Amino acid sequence: MLLSIQNLHASINGKEILKGVNLEVNKGEVHAIMGPNGTGKSTLASVIAGREVFDVTAGEILFKGTNLQKLSVEERAREGIFLGFQYPVEIPGVSITNFMRTAVNEIRKYKGLDPLSGGEFIRFMEERKKLVEITSNLTNRSVNEGFSGGEKKKNEIFQMAMLEPALAILDETDSGLDIDALRIVANGVNKLRRPDNAFVVITHYQRLLDYIIPDFVHVLFQGRIVKSGGKDLALELEEKGYDWIKKEQEA
Amino acid sequence: MVQLFSRHRQQIVSCDTPGMSTLRDQALESFLKLGFPNTKMEAWRQTDLTECLARGYDYPVERMPEEDTQKVFRCNIPHLDTAIIGQLNGWYVSKDVPLMELGNGIIMGSLAEAKKKYPELVEQYYGTVADSTSEAFTALNTAFAQDGVFIYVPDNVQSPKPVQLINVIQHDENLFLQSRNLIVVGKNARLSLVHCDDSYNHQASFSNIVSEIVIGDNAFMDHYKLQNLNNSSTLITTTCFRLGAAASLESHYLSLNGGLLRNNIRLHFNGPHGIANIYGIYLMDGKQHIDNQVFIDHAHPHCTSNEMFKGILDEHARGVFNGHVLVRKDAIKTDARQSNRNILLTDTAKVNSKPFLEIYNDDVKCSHGSTTGQLDNEAMFYLRQRGIGEDSARMLLMFAFADEVVGKIAIPQLRQRIEDMIKKRLQGELQICEACVLHCSTPEQPVEFYIDLSKI
Numbered sequence: 001m002l003l004s005i006q007n008l009h010a011s012i013n014g015k016e017i018l019k020g021v022n023l024e025v026n027k028g029e030v031h032a033i034m035g036p037n038g039t040g041k042s043t044l045a046s047v048i049a050g051r052e053v054f055d056v057t058a059g060e061i062l063f064k065g066t067n068l069q070k071l072s073v074e075e076r077a078r079e080g081i082f083l084g085f086q087y088p089v090e091i092p093g094v095s096i097t098n099f100m101r102t103a104v105n106e107i108r109k110y111k112g113l114d115p116l117s118g119g120e121f122i123r124f125m126e127e128r129k130k131l132v133e134i135t136s137n138l139t140n141r142s143v144n145e146g147f148s149g150g151e152k153k154k155n156e157i158f159q160m161a162m163l164e165p166a167l168a169i170l171d172e173t174d175s176g177l178d179i180d181a182l183r184i185v186a187n188g189v190n191k192l193r194r195p196d197n198a199f200v201v202i203t204h205y206q207r208l209l210d211y212i213i214p215d216f217v218h219v220l221f222q223g224r225i226v227k228s229g230g231k232d233l234a235l236e237l238e239e240k241g242y243d244w245i246k247k248e249q250e251a
Numbered sequence: 252m253v254q255l256f257s258r259h260r261q262q263i264v265s266c267d268t269p270g271m272s273t274l275r276d277q278a279l280e281s282f283l284k285l286g287f288p289n290t291k292m293e294a295w296r297q298t299d300l301t302e303c304l305a306r307g308y309d310y311p312v313e314r315m316p317e318e319d320t321q322k323v324f325r326c327n328i329p330h331l332d333t334a335i336i337g338q339l340n341g342w343y344v345s346k347d348v349p350l351m352e353l354g355n356g357i358i359m360g361s362l363a364e365a366k367k368k369y370p371e372l373v374e375q376y377y378g379t380v381a382d383s384t385s386e387a388f389t390a391l392n393t394a395f396a397q398d399g400v401f402i403y404v405p406d407n408v409q410s411p412k413p414v415q416l417i418n419v420i421q422h423d424e425n426l427f428l429q430s431r432n433l434i435v436v437g438k439n440a441r442l443s444l445v446h447c448d449d450s451y452n453h454q455a456s457f458s459n460i461v462s463e464i465v466i467g468d469n470a471f472m473d474h475y476k477l478q479n480l481n482n483s484s485t486l487i488t489t490t491c492f493r494l495g496a497a498a499s500l501e502s503h504y505l506s507l508n509g510g511l512l513r514n515n516i517r518l519h520f521n522g523p524h525g526i527a528n529i530y531g532i533y534l535m536d537g538k539q540h541i542d543n544q545v546f547i548d549h550a551h552p553h554c555t556s557n558e559m560f561k562g563i564l565d566e567h568a569r570g571v572f573n574g575h576v577l578v579r580k581d582a583i584k585t586d587a588r589q590s591n592r593n594i595l596l597t598d599t600a601k602v603n604s605k606p607f608l609e610i611y612n613d614d615v616k617c618s619h620g621s622t623t624g625q626l627d628n629e630a631m632f633y634l635r636q637r638g639i640g641e642d643s644a645r646m647l648l649m650f651a652f653a654d655e656v657v658g659k660i661a662i663p664q665l666r667q668r669i670e671d672m673i674k675k676r677l678q679g680e681l682q683i684c685e686a687c688v689l690h691c692s693t694p695e696q697p698v699e700f701y702i703d704l705s706k707i
Contacts, residue, residue: 077637093655094648099637102639102643110638159637
């Protein structure tokens with residue numbers, strides 16, 4: 001078991017957003033989490049990543065058997081949790097190369113490995129860029145500064161490729177993407193799929209799941225996972241809309 | 252002070268032309284009227300000198316014996332090829348040649364000596380840019396200053412390499428010193444000047460330095476002021492620029508350490524189409540105090556000025572920024588921008604920022620802005636989510652913040668060195684050093700960082 005979430009309750013400023021989430025993710029799996037706006041999808045991603053503004057009031061998250069509650073944001077990242085941001089942050093003055101080199105080497109240090117030399121790092125970066133089909137010279141620019149929506153999301157996928165996480169949570173990575181960018185993002189994920197890693201793809205629309213075929217689809221509604229199924233569930237949702245879930249819950 | 256003046260008048264005026272002696276007398280009179288500034292005065296409301304002035308200081312009216320200059324001026328930034336001129340405790344260090352005359356007509360050296368040797372040249376500019384009637388410290392300086400640096404670049408001459416002016420304070424007693432610099436860049440001429448204010452020991456000092464800088468029509472000057480002094484030092488600098496038509500100035504104020512630093516920057520556009528970019532970065536901690544006062548006088552049309560001052564303040568440090576842009580009635584098509592941004596790392600650090608535009612015509616483009624806040628939490632979370640530790644993430648963000656200013660340094664070797672110094676400073680490792688503040692004596696030992704921020 002890679003990730004095991006049990007009865008997770010989380011709140012922000014006293015307002016409860018997650019009201020008992022249960023989720024289990026094994027190595028080699030792709031999970032999609034769908035649901036209407038404002039039901040806690042992004043909150044779930046943030047809480048797994050360790051964002052401090054959220055309070056976990058009950059339940060627990062186990063990652064590779066370790067309770068995450070005790071780990072800082074960076075420790076979780078070094079253990080292999082990657083969050084693809086819905087709104088990647090612009091950081092003027094920090095080049096992507098610098099940023100990634102610092103990140104890669106801090107993670108290597110945490111694992112007891114020697115840092116990559118300048119040359120090794122450049123080679124690795126070029127290889128990863130090719131893998132995720134980034135042709136433009138993103139890497140010399142400041143992190144996300146002046147990037148288009150599509151460039152920001154591609155940059156997230158590039159970073160994921162650089163850091164090779166055990167668990168990648170992609171928070172609405174498909175939002176605001178045209179079809180070409182969507183394909184690049186999806187291809188990146190597919191190329192990085194391995195038997196020893198897993199993906200949790202948060203999305204509002206079924207569209208992305210035409211390209212990233214999930215093993216499981218979950219519907220998050222009012223802070224709980226109310227329905228789980230295979231990839232067909234996504235198609236059913238697309239067809240019937242979320243009202244169907246709402247009605248079922250109210251019944 | 253006045254007694255000191257009358258007692259040593261003979262000594263002080265010894266190099267003056269008669270015109271300058273008159274200027275001294277007038278300046279002394281002005282100073283007697285003005286007195287030392289106090290916090291009841293608007294321009295000094297946030298900077299209290301009481302404590303600094305209460306310390307006792309030696310006032311050297313005679314040139315002090317020169318030490319081994321090789322030992323004192325050891326700054327040799329690797330691969331930075333500059334013509335070094337040194338000042339020790341306010342006096343030009345001669346190495347037996349008080350005034351150098353280079354083949355291309357450039358003159359540089361001791362101002363005292365220049366007054367004797369080129370009285371007409373000096374008198375043409377001396378005291379014409381700085382205001383000795385209403386500014387107390389300028390008046391005091393004009394009354395007392397005996398030596399300093401004189402640089403003259405004739406019309407159409409490009410100074411082949413940067414001139415580095417190192418102003419070192421090293422004395423066994425508390426020292427009050429006043430030096431006066433006069434820099435003239437002729438028409439179509441070019442000069443790059445790196446001006447370092449350093450102290451080598453922990454003795455208290457009070458420096459009142461006035462620089463008059465005249466930049467001729469269509470000339471270019473690249474100006475750097477690097478300040479790294481001990482916490483007992485008070486440094487008041489007044490730098491007055493006069494820009495001719497279509498002249499341009501790039502000025503950089505890099506303040507890394509100091510007890511109380513006050514930079515008065517006065518810039519007067521003396522013709523149309525002038526361009527002035529003034530950048531500042533200050534990194535202060537402990538009880539350090541930095542005060543930047545920038546006044547830009549848009550007296551002619553079609554001039555462009557841009558001020559960007561950024562600061563990071565830790566612990567109980569205090570920052571003051573006052574930017575005043577005056578756009579006169581006839582100065583149409585003025586483009587003036589002012590920005591002051593600060594990061595406060597603690598609740599006890601404090602900034603007073605007042606960008607101010609005074610505009611007397613409609614046909615202008617002016618903007619001003621000031622922000623003061625903490626490090627961006629969103630950016631911190633983003634960096635940490637990629638596995639970067641909290642300290643490193645903070646360091647990356649602070650360095651990036653500072654680098655917007657440091658990145659404007661046009662001399663690559665100097666930029667590299669300043670970036671290294673800023674990294675060290677941000678990690679709390681840069682100290683004023685007993686021997687050499689720039690650590691230049693050991694350039695073969697590269698500075699090691701926990702995270703490698705260098706561009707690859």
